[in-house]
Amino acid sequence: MKGTRVREQLRALVKLAEIDAKARGIDDRLKGLPVxxxxxRLGVKRLEDLVTRQRNALAEAERLLGTQELDVASRNDALSKAKSKGAKAKNGREAEAAERELEGVRRSIKDGETHRDALKDRIEKMRGGLGDPERALEEAKGELAVAESELEGKLSALREERASVVAGREVYAKLIHKDHTRIYDRIVKGKPPAVCEVNANGICSACRMAVAPQRFIQIQRGEILNCQSCQRFLYTKASLDE
Ligand SMILES: [Zn+2]
Incomplete structure (x- = not known):
C-alpha cells in the first residue's frame, strides 16, 4: 500500500467512484421496480373501485326501473277498472264522475311512463359510461399480470448486473490508502459521489465552488486533495495521465 504511487491511487479512486455510481444506479432500479x-396495483384497485361503484349505481337504477314498471302496470289496471265503472254509470252524474276518475288515472299513467322512460334513458347512459372504465380495468389488469410475472426476472437480471459491476471493486479499493478510504466511505454514505472532477476554471463539479489556486495547481499535478467546501476528492482529466 505504501508503495502505491499517488497517481495510481488517484486513478483507483476515480475507478471506485465510477463503479459505485453504477452500482447505485442499479440499486435505485432495484428499489424502483417493486414501487x-x-x-x-393501486391503479388497478382504483379502477376496480370505480367500476364497482358504477355497476352498483346501474343495478340500483335497474331496480328502480322494475318498481316503476310495476307501478305503471298497476295504474293500467286502475284504468281498466275506471273504464268499466264508467260503462256501468247509471246517470249523467255518475258518468261525469267516472270520466274525471278516468282522466286522473290517464294522467298518472302518463307521469309514470315519463318517469319510467327517463329511468330507461339514464340506464342506457350508465351502461354506455361503463364501457371505458371496464376496458381500462381489463387493460390495467393485463399489464399488471405481465409486470408481476416479469418482476422476478428483471430483479435477478439487475442483481447479476450489479454483481458484475462491483466484481472488480476490490482490486481498486486495495490500492487506496486507508485514510482516503475512510473519507471516501463517509462521503458515499452522505452525499455521493465521493470523487469528482474540477473543470478548467478550477470549479468543483459537485458543489460548484472554486478551488483555491494553489490547491488547484496541486490537483492538476495529480496530488490527492479534497474540495475545501464539499470534501470530495478532486481530479482533473489531465491529472489522471502520466
Ligand atoms: Zn466541492
Whole structure:
C-alpha cells in the first residue's frame, strides 16, 4: 500500500467512484421496480373501485326501473277498472264522475311512463359510461399480470448486473490508502459521489465552488486533495495521465 504511487491511487479512486455510481444506479432500479408494481396495483384497485361503484349505481337504477314498471302496470289496471265503472254509470252524474276518475288515472299513467322512460334513458347512459372504465380495468389488469410475472426476472437480471459491476471493486479499493478510504466511505454514505472532477476554471463539479489556486495547481499535478467546501476528492482529466 505504501508503495502505491499517488497517481495510481488517484486513478483507483476515480475507478471506485465510477463503479459505485453504477452500482447505485442499479440499486435505485432495484428499489424502483417493486414501487412501480405497487403503483400498478393501486391503479388497478382504483379502477376496480370505480367500476364497482358504477355497476352498483346501474343495478340500483335497474331496480328502480322494475318498481316503476310495476307501478305503471298497476295504474293500467286502475284504468281498466275506471273504464268499466264508467260503462256501468247509471246517470249523467255518475258518468261525469267516472270520466274525471278516468282522466286522473290517464294522467298518472302518463307521469309514470315519463318517469319510467327517463329511468330507461339514464340506464342506457350508465351502461354506455361503463364501457371505458371496464376496458381500462381489463387493460390495467393485463399489464399488471405481465409486470408481476416479469418482476422476478428483471430483479435477478439487475442483481447479476450489479454483481458484475462491483466484481472488480476490490482490486481498486486495495490500492487506496486507508485514510482516503475512510473519507471516501463517509462521503458515499452522505452525499455521493465521493470523487469528482474540477473543470478548467478550477470549479468543483459537485458543489460548484472554486478551488483555491494553489490547491488547484496541486490537483492538476495529480496530488490527492479534497474540495475545501464539499470534501470530495478532486481530479482533473489531465491529472489522471502520466
Ligand atoms: Zn466541492
Amino acid at each position: 412501480e408494481l405497487e403503483e400498478r
